Amino acid sequence: MAKSDTRTLLAITHDLTAAAVAWSLAYLLRFNFELPPNFDREMLHTLLWVVPLQGLVFWSFGLYRGLWRYASVADLRRISLAVLAAAALIPLVIWMFRIHAVVPRSVLVFNPVLLLLMMGGSRFVYRMWKEKSLYHGTKLHGEPVLVLGAGDAAVGLSKELARSPDWRLVGFLDDDPGKQGLVLNGIKVLGTLDTLAQWAERMRIRQAIVAMPSASHLIRKRAIDLANAAGVKVLTVPSFDDLLSGRIAISQLRPVELDDLLGRDPVQLDEAGLHELLTGKVVLVTGAGGSIGSELCRQIARFRPHTLVMLELSEFALYAIEQEMSREFADVDIVCLIGDVRDPDRLEEIFGQYRPSVVFHAAAYKHVPLMERHNAWQAVRNNVLGTRSVAIAAQRHGVSRFVMISTDKAVNPTNVMGTSKRLAEMVCQGLQQPGGTRFVMVRFGNVLGSTGSVIPKFREQIAQGGPITVTHPEITRYFMSIPEASQLVLQAGLMGKGGEIFVLDMGEPVRIVDLAKDLIRLSGLTEDDIQIEFTGLRPGEKLYEELLADNELTLPTPHPKLRIAQACEVDHGMLKSLLDKVGAHATLSDEDTREVLMQWVPEYHPSQAT
Numbered sequence: 001m002a003k004s005d006t007r008t009l010l011a012i013t014h015d016l017t018a019a020a021v022a023w024s025l026a027y028l029l030r031f032n033f034e035l036p037p038n039f040d041r042e043m044l045h046t047l048l049w050v051v052p053l054q055g056l057v058f059w060s061f062g063l064y065r066g067l068w069r070y071a072s073v074a075d076l077r078r079i080s081l082a083v084l085a086a087a088a089l090i091p092l093v094i095w096m097f098r099i100h101a102v103v104p105r106s107v108l109v110f111n112p113v114l115l116l117l118m119m120g121g122s123r124f125v126y127r128m129w130k131e132k133s134l135y136h137g138t139k140l141h142g143e144p145v146l147v148l149g150a151g152d153a154a155v156g157l158s159k160e161l162a163r164s165p166d167w168r169l170v171g172f173l174d175d176d177p178g179k180q181g182l183v184l185n186g187i188k189v190l191g192t193l194d195t196l197a198q199w200a201e202r203m204r205i206r207q208a209i210v211a212m213p214s215a216s217h218l219i220r221k222r223a224i225d226l227a228n229a230a231g232v233k234v235l236t237v238p239s240f241d242d243l244l245s246g247r248i249a250i251s252q253l254r255p256v257e258l259d260d261l262l263g264r265d266p267v268q269l270d271e272a273g274l275h276e277l278l279t280g281k282v283v284l285v286t287g288a289g290g291s292i293g294s295e296l297c298r299q300i301a302r303f304r305p306h307t308l309v310m311l312e313l314s315e316f317a318l319y320a321i322e323q324e325m326s327r328e329f330a331d332v333d334i335v336c337l338i339g340d341v342r343d344p345d346r347l348e349e350i351f352g353q354y355r356p357s358v359v360f361h362a363a364a365y366k367h368v369p370l371m372e373r374h375n376a377w378q379a380v381r382n383n384v385l386g387t388r389s390v391a392i393a394a395q396r397h398g399v400s401r402f403v404m405i406s407t408d409k410a411v412n413p414t415n416v417m418g419t420s421k422r423l424a425e426m427v428c429q430g431l432q433q434p435g436g437t438r439f440v441m442v443r444f445g446n447v448l449g450s451t452g453s454v455i456p457k458f459r460e461q462i463a464q465g466g467p468i469t470v471t472h473p474e475i476t477r478y479f480m481s482i483p484e485a486s487q488l489v490l491q492a493g494l495m496g497k498g499g500e501i502f503v504l505d506m507g508e509p510v511r512i513v514d515l516a517k518d519l520i521r522l523s524g525l526t527e528d529d530i531q532i533e534f535t536g537l538r539p540g541e542k543l544y545e546e547l548l549a550d551n552e553l554t555l556p557t558p559h560p561k562l563r564i565a566q567a568c569e570v571d572h573g574m575l576k577s578l579l580d581k582v583g584a585h586a587t588l589s590d591e592d593t594r595e596v597l598m599q600w601v602p603e604y605h606p607s608q609a610t
Contacts, residue, residue, distance in 0.1 A: 008064045012055065015063070018118040019054040023047055026110035042101040049099060050090055054115075057086040076120050083119070087112040142168035146196065146205050146232075148223045149212035150174035150182070150189050153237055157211050158185045170203055175219075193223055197230040209253060210236040224256050228521055256522060268559070269487055273494045277358060277401070278303040284356035285310055286341055286390060287363030289317025291447060292405055295486040296360050297321060301329040309335045309354050313363070341386035344393070351397040359394050360489065361387060362405045364421065371417040372539035376593040383420035388427045395437045402437050403493035404428050406501070408445040408478060414607040415541070416590075419597045422604070425501060430576070432499040440496030442489050443565070444504040445478030454512060458519050466530035468516045471537050476509040476544055492562055503554060505561040509544070541607065 027035060027043045035043070058064075061082035066075060091108060094101065142165060147154045150172040161169045162185070171190035174180075182189045190199055199205065208227045212220055220236075227234040235253045283300050287293035288310035294317075297310055310325075312318035315338060322336045335354065339346040341363045364383050365371050371379035387404060394402045406425055409418030428439040446454075454477075461468045485504065492502040513532060520530045537543070554563040588596065594606050 011064050012059075014122065015058055015119055016051055016055050018122070019051045019115060020047055022111050022115035022118055023050050023107075025114055026107040027104075029110050030104050030106045039102075042103070046094070046099065046101050046103060049093060049097070053089060053093055054083075054086040057089065058082050061085070075123065079119050079123075080116060083112045083116045086115075142166050143207060144168050144170045144203055144205055145207045145209060146170060146190075146199060146203075147172050148174075148193060148196070148208055148210045148227070149215070150176065150179045150184060151212065151214070153213050154211040155184050157209065157237060158187055162186075167207075170205070171199065173199070193226055196226045196232070200230045200232050205232060208232045208234055210234060210256070213237055233524070269491055270494060274303055274490055277494050278305050278490075280304070280306045281358055282307045282309065282354055282356045284350070284354065284359045286312075286359070286361045287405075288312045288336075289314050289321050290362055291482055292486060292489075293360075293362035294321045294324075295482045296362060296489065297325060298328070299483070299486045299490055300360075301325065301332045301334075304332060307333045307335060307354065309337060309350070309356060311337045311339050311341070311350065311363070313338070313340050341390050342381060344389050347389055347393040351393045351399075355397060356394075357400050358493070359390065359399050359402045360405070360493070361390050361402065363390075364405065364424075366407070366417060368409065368415050368417050368541060369538040371420075372415055373590060376416040376590040377588045379416050379420045380423070380588075380593060380597070383417070384423045384427060387424040391428055391431050391437075391439065395431060395433075399437050401493055401496065402428065402439045403489060403496070404439070404441045405489065406441045406443045408443055410443060413601065413604050415539070416593060416597065419601050419604040422601050423597070426601075429499055429501075436498075438496055438498035440493055440498070441501040442492045442504065443501060444480065444485050444488070447480060447482045447485050454515070455519070458516055459523075462519060462523050462525070462530055467533045468520070468530060469533050469535050470513050470516055471535055471541060472543060473511075473513055473534055474543055475512050475537070475541070477512060478507065478509050479515075480504070480507070488559075488561055491559055495557060495559065495562065501565040502557075503563045503565050505563070537607070539607065 023046070024043060027039060031039065061078055063075075063078060063082060087108065090111075091103070093099075094103060145161070145167050147157060147161075147169060151174075154172055154174075158169050158172075161167045169187050171188055172179075172184060173191055173193050173196055174189055175192045179189045180191065196208065200208075210220055210223050210227075212223065224234050224236075234256045236256050237253060278300055283305045285293050285296050285300070285308070288297055289312040293310075293312070297308060301308055308325075310318065310321060312321070318336050318338060322334070325332070325334050337350060339350065341347070341361075363386060365375070365379045391402055391404075404424065407418060407421050409415065410422035410425060411418075413419040413422055425441045428441055431437075432439045458468050488504050492504075496502065516532055517527065520527060523530075554565055556563055598604050598606070
């Protein structure tokens with residue numbers, strides 16, 4: 001017999017025995033444990049009907065589908081309903097089958113109460129025994145740890161820690177005044193987060209776990225900063241979204257990452273609207289192997305499109321995302337295509353064959369210094385002409401929405417890359433026609449961990465023992481996570497009416513040198529171990545990024561993290577003439593490219609470092 005079958009049989013036997021005992025005990029209580037001769041026979045006679053009836057009710061309520069060691073409030077609710085249903089059926093069955101027995105009414109009241117105590121109590125006693133909760137307060141082994149937070153997630157984690165031989169939970173810390181001094185799952189709330197340093201010193205704590213997944217990122221960051229200041233290593237539970245799928249497990253604990261320090265509150269998406277936009281539709285993503293493009297593919301796949309077409313120039317990048325998507329979204333029809341957005345013939349073939357209704361254009365050259373020297377003309381060809389080719393193909397084939405990924409570097413640009421992206425925005429604005437394809441542009445700053453970003457470079461430098469190189473002590477950038485940026489791109493694509501430039505709320509700018517210090521600390525090192533060197537601004541860089549040009553205004557939208565930039569009007573005729581001239585050039589030098597860009601984009605002023 002299988003182990004699961006044995007467990008089920010034992011559970012059924014237990015409950016039937018409990019049913020018999022509860023019925024008998026109800027009679028004994030009714031008569032103060034002195035049964036009259038006629039009632040003892042009636043008790044035994046009715047047992048033959050009551051116990052099988054209750055067993056059938058218990059089975060029909062699914063009481064044997066779970067494990068006792070995971071008994072929960074939901075299980076207790078199910079047991080209560082089953083017991084009450086059986087209690088209601090007993091007098092009905094006795095009357096319908098004309099069973100000749102006099103059952104005292106008090107027995108009908110005592111029986112369900114006793115049965116509920118027996119069935120529910122035994123399950124929770126078993127769970128407590130399995131979790132060692134009956135004696136976990138005396139647990140003396142394992143590394144002492146504090147849990148920062150005293151909410152549901154923290155209490156759930158405490159149960160997991162109680163079962164672990166490697167950890168010994170000594171207390172909770174929480175800023176809620178109403179929780180001070182409470183005992184949760186046998187563990188006391190010792191004080192507020194500000195007392196972390198003194199408790200760490202008093203109890204020799206070297207580990208703390210942040211268990212506040214539903215709190216704002218500012219509260220979580222404060223907890224992490226306090227732990228770092230106290231010299232305590234910090235772990236954290238998964239995000240709130242990740243916890244929705246099940247219980248917190250110790251295996252899910254992870255070290256604090258930079259995302260946690262720079263993290264932001266979760267994005268609220270119009271799920272119904274996005275389902276209408278994406279579910280059952282053919283969606284095309286260009287640059288699908290890049291940081292933003294690949295995350296867009298993951299986010300889009302959650303809404304189950306009819307077909308997800310992934311277009312990418314890099315064979316390896318396309319292979320990598322194809323392997324991941326086929327594994328994680330096996331039920332989504334995914335088409336992987338190699339192609340260049342500057343190739344009109346290839347685009348015509350793709351749009352003609354797959355007929356996408358939504359296009360997310362993420363393909364672009366984005367690295368500022370690389371595009372500034374020796375590659376300026378290629379940046380213009382790829383970012384401007386490539387965008388134009390994809391946009392025209394989309395318009396010709398009746399695509400409903402075209403969402404272009406832009407950048408904050410397109411605002412008052414000082415480099416070729418940012419200027420080419422501003423010109424690409426102008427291309428989409430110029431193509432917007434009433435009633436046709438809706439062209440939507442989305443601007444945002446840097447994303448954490450993207451290809452070519454500063455974060456992987458800093459991590460590599462730390463792994464090599466330093467130094468970390470920072471261009472300038474005052475250089476600042478906006479940061480957000482790749483998933484958040486991608487989710488907001490989807491939301492902007494849904495909200496766009498055509499021709500708008502959406503600006504993402506990037507939060508507060510971050511000094512790059514502070515970012516470097518955070519990474520050093522998160523690596524378990526100090527600035528004495530890893531030096532920071534300043535190397536000077538690189539070609540095309542500026543100290544501060546902007547999200548809006550001087551001649552632009554913003555309008556609010558119903559979404560708190562999205563605003564609309566009121567960009568200057570685009571002269572369609574002049575734009576077409578300029579783009580035709582771009583296409584006529586086979587190549588231009590870096591200097592000539594900059595000269596031409598200054599004519600096309602008046603707000604472009606090349607950096608002195610160029």
